[in-house]
Amino acid sequence: MDEESRNKARAQRPSVAFETDEEIIRKSTNAVNIGLRKIREGKMNAGGDFWHALLCLDDLEDPRKRREELSLISIFFNEWGFYDMSLIAIQNALELDVTLGDHRSLAKDMITHGNINMNLGNSYLAAVIYSKAIEDCLGNNDFANAASASTNLADIIAREGKMLEAVTLLKKSLQYLEKAPFAETEITTRLLLINVLDVEKIQPLTVIENAEVLFNRYADKIREDQKRMAVDALKSAIQRYLRDHPELESRSWKQQKFPWLINGESGDQS
Amino acid sequence: MTSQMNLLLDELQSCETKDEILTLAMKKVQAIIKRLKWTEKISELRIFLVDFSKASTTLRDSIYFDDSCKALTEQSMIIINADFLLELEAALRSFDLADSLLYTQYLRSDEHMFTLIELIRANPVGYLNKLRRLAQIQIRNEGTDIMTELVMLVLFFVSHELGHLFHHKDEKPFTSFLKADAKLEQKVANAVIKLCRHTDEFAKYGFDLPGFEKAIQKNSNIRQKEIDLRKQTDSWRTSYENTTVWFRDEVAADKTGTEILINYLKELEKQDEFTADLHQYLMVKALFVAALYSWYKDFHTFSEKISSYLLNSKTLMLEMMKHRKQYIKVASLFGETHRFTLLRSILAIESILKSRADLPVSKDEDTIWFKKSHSEQGLNDNLRKWWESECLQRYILLCIAIDTAVKMAYMGCSTGWILDIDKIRKSQQLFMMQFEPINAAVERLRRVKSLKFGEEVKK
Numbered sequence: 030m031d032e033e034s035r036n037k038a039r040a041q042r043p044s045v046a047f048e049t050d051e052e053i054i055r056k057s058t059n060a061v062n063i064g065l066r067k068i069r070e071g072k073m074n075a076g077g078d079f080w081h082a083l084l085c086l087d088d089l090e091d092p093r094k095r096r097e098e099l100s101l102i103s104i105f106f107n108e109w110g111f112y113d114m115s116l117i118a119i120q121n122a123l124e125l126d127v128t129l130g131d132h133r134s135l136a137k138d139m140i141t142h143g144n145i146n147m148n149l150g151n152s153y154l155a156a157v158i159y160s161k162a163i164e165d166c167l168g169n170n171d172f173a174n175a176a177s178a179s180t181n182l183a184d185i186i187a188r189e190g191k192m193l194e195a196v197t198l199l200k201k202s203l204q205y206l207e208k209a210p211f212a213e214t215e216i217t218t219r220l221l222l223i224n225v226l227d228v229e230k231i232q233p234l235t236v237i238e239n240a241e242v243l244f245n246r247y248a249d250k251i252r253e254d255q256k257r258m259a260v261d262a263l264k265s266a267i268q269r270y271l272r273d274h275p276e277l278e279s280r281s282w283k284q285q286k287f288p289w290l291i292n293g294e295s296g297d298q299s
Numbered sequence: 300m301t302s303q304m305n306l307l308l309d310e311l312q313s314c315e316t317k318d319e320i321l322t323l324a325m326k327k328v329q330a331i332i333k334r335l336k337w338t339e340k341i342s343e344l345r346i347f348l349v350d351f352s353k354a355s356t357t358l359r360d361s362i363y364f365d366d367s368c369k370a371l372t373e374q375s376m377i378i379i380n381a382d383f384l385l386e387l388e389a390a391l392r393s394f395d396l397a398d399s400l401l402y403t404q405y406l407r408s409d410e411h412m413f414t415l416i417e418l419i420r421a422n423p424v425g426y427l428n429k430l431r432r433l434a435q436i437q438i439r440n441e442g443t444d445i446m447t448e449l450v451m452l453v454l455f456f457v458s459h460e461l462g463h464l465f466h467h468k469d470e471k472p473f474t475s476f477l478k479a480d481a482k483l484e485q486k487v488a489n490a491v492i493k494l495c496r497h498t499d500e501f502a503k504y505g506f507d508l509p510g511f512e513k514a515i516q517k518n519s520n521i522r523q524k525e526i527d528l529r530k531q532t533d534s535w536r537t538s539y540e541n542t543t544v545w546f547r548d549e550v551a552a553d554k555t556g557t558e559i560l561i562n563y564l565k566e567l568e569k570q571d572e573f574t575a576d577l578h579q580y581l582m583v584k585a586l587f588v589a590a591l592y593s594w595y596k597d598f599h600t601f602s603e604k605i606s607s608y609l610l611n612s613k614t615l616m617l618e619m620m621k622h623r624k625q626y627i628k629v630a631s632l633f634g635e636t637h638r639f640t641l642l643r644s645i646l647a648i649e650s651i652l653k654s655r656a657d658l659p660v661s662k663d664e665d666t667i668w669f670k671k672s673h674s675e676q677g678l679n680d681n682l683r684k685w686w687e688s689e690c691l692q693r694y695i696l697l698c699i700a701i702d703t704a705v706k707m708a709y710m711g712c713s714t715g716w717i718l719d720i721d722k723i724r725k726s727q728q729l730f731m732m733q734f735e736p737i738n739a740a741v742e743r744l745r746r747v748k749s750l751k752f753g754e755e756v757k758k
Contacts, residue, residue, distance in 0.1 A: 072608075073409075073410050073413060073608070073609040073610075073611060074410075074413075074414070074417070074609060075410065075414075076410065076411065076413075076414025076415075076417070076418070077414065077417055077418075080414075080418055110404055110407055110411070111404065111411075111414075112396060112397075112404045113393055113396055113404065113415075113418075113430075116396065116433055116436070116437065117429050117433065119436075120432065120433060120435070120436050123436065142436065146437075148402075149396055149397040149398065149402050149404070150397050150398045150399045150401070150402030151397065151398045151402075151437075151439070152398075153398075153439075154398075154437065154438065154439060157438070189672070
């Protein structure tokens with residue numbers, strides 16, 4: 030909805046004129062909570078409450094607050110599988126980003142837009158959105174979001190079987206993250222890189238280096254299933270690396286690099 | 300023609316919709332009809348797409364009004380209610396948000412389907428406008444042309460009505476939704492007679508209910524009871540024969556309608572197989588959404604009417620257990636003059652797919668699951684296979700999702716006899732029928748490996 034039609038719609042609802050932005054946000058949050066309670070209690074109609082929560086936000090006076098709330102609610106809808114509402118919310122947020130000239134938020138919202146499309150199985154469109162997001166982010170020196178978009182794009186490309194292209198993108202993500210560290214994206218990126226390289230059985234040293242960083246820096250932040258995948262890939266990479274480097278003494282090299290692997294306690298490197 | 304009729308006709312013309320998208324879709328449909336030479340078969344054919352929201356009460360009460368669409372043979376006229384199409388366009392656009400069937404959010408649960416129905420019902424045009432606006436950011440690649448999909452849907456409705464005009468049978472609407480203010484069926488005889496006819500139709504096409512075979516055996520106690528009920532009812536001839544005659548007329552119109560769609564695809568095929576495949580895919584997509592949405596819309600209304608809260612499959616099971624009369628009320632879900640909507644759509648899709656039996660997946664492949672590839676190499680071949688596999692998945696899902704309606708019809712048909720048994724026994728026995736939510740139907744679809752028409756579905 031553009032500003033003009035939004036104001037017109039607002040004018041037609043006189044009761045709203047008495048509500049402050051804080052009250053409107055509270056009303057919207059309440060509606061979300063009612064919907065969530067219904068889902069947890071196995072009742073129907075949660076979608077109606079979510080929709081009401083979204084419509085409330087149209088009445089927010091301050092465009093920055095409106096943008097922020099729309100962006101948040103879009104992520105929430107996406108997580109709960111209400112993709113239609115999520116798209117409607119993110120479209121409004123994206124338009125406000127442009128109007129407000131808020132490049133950082135625009136990049137973040139573009140990534141959300143890409144993520145919704147990933148959940149809808151629209152990988153082609155998601156790839157287009159992530160590519161545009163990378164370009165925009167780099168233009169604005171927003172390296173954290175560039176890394177996030179680049180990693181998401183690599184994920185799509187890897188699923189298409191284009192592993193080498195995916196590796197290039199993931200390595201770029203890590204370069205961006207050096208300029209703007211962001212733990213969550215770094216973990217996802219390194220795990221994906223390890224996975225892709227393991228599937229292709231290439232670049233064992235890169236697998237080893239990334240596993241080292243993951244287990245040294247983020248051991249407590251990695252899920253068990255991710256840890257298992259990384260350990261399996263690491264073992265395979267070590268085997269290949271040592272085969273390529275017969276000059277190394279296998280046991281002492283492993284003992285030095287990954288003592289916990291030698292002890293057979295996968296993932297428990299402390 | 301009387302002056303009153305002339306006035307009504309003038310008003311009808313003045314009420315033609317101004318909606319640009321629907322008008323464009325209708326223009327394209329009229330061009331197709333002309334190309335297929337149907338304007339020559341039916342002289343002075345006129346098609347009106349009417350916005351009845353601005354119509355006078357006189358027009359709304361006249362023969363020109365309908366909730367969906369209808370044919371008037373004497374005047375060689377087809378009238379389509381624009382609101383009916385706007386609502387379905389909203390459903391098409393909603394389903395179209397996901398590229399592939401299995402990613403459709405509305406198939407995650409009955410709740411998601413009901414949410415969609417409520418959002419559209421609360422403000423059809425407002426919600427549709429939001430969806431239309433989404434097209435600005437949901438720029439999609441091949442096979443997601445919503446306008447062509449809408450054209451295929453309108454062509455389906457118009458083709459059915461052309462069937463009526465061709466067979467000189469008129470004034471029965473394309474479909475009749477269960478209205479929120481309508482009374483549900485209360486008379487056992489009406490319900491049993493109607494639902495036994497539907498049961499026969501389901502059985503004819505292989506939709507049976509294990510344990511209820513007697514509902515379709517002419518000499519069974521269940522069907523003897525149905526015949527007794529016909530005799531006990533003053534108007535049994537009218538009720539029974541009307542249903543039979545209406546079914547016959549509608550079947551003939553459906554058949555002609557489907558033939559028109561098939562001819563359209565064959566015409567396209569002569570010029571370009573790729574385009575024909577794309578249009579077939581969009582046609583099946585549109586029929587699938589219209590059928591599933593219409594069924595859930597009626598189901599939602601029915602659920603609200605028999606219970607104080609919206610039902611899911613579990614609570615529906617409990618609600619239907621409460622009293623035998625619930626299965627009498629069920630008759631209202633089955634419309635007035637047609638075979639069941641889901642069944643009609645299944646048969647139409649089946650005819651369309653069978654008519655193009657040389658399609659690669661049906662012919663050569665042993666799977667209905669194709670992954671879409673975006674690589675340049677073999678892109679067209681991959682797309683054609685993917686479109687066809689998506690068509691087959693939709694067809695199978697409708698065949699699975701019809702389960703609830705089939706159970707209701709068989710039970711309703713048997714209820715006359717069951718009530719007699721209750722009387723003899725002097726007590727009721729609890730009868731529990733489980734109903735399947737849409738996500739369970741999708742799970743069953745996932746287990747299907749391949750489909751060859753004329754063979755059993757491979758699981």
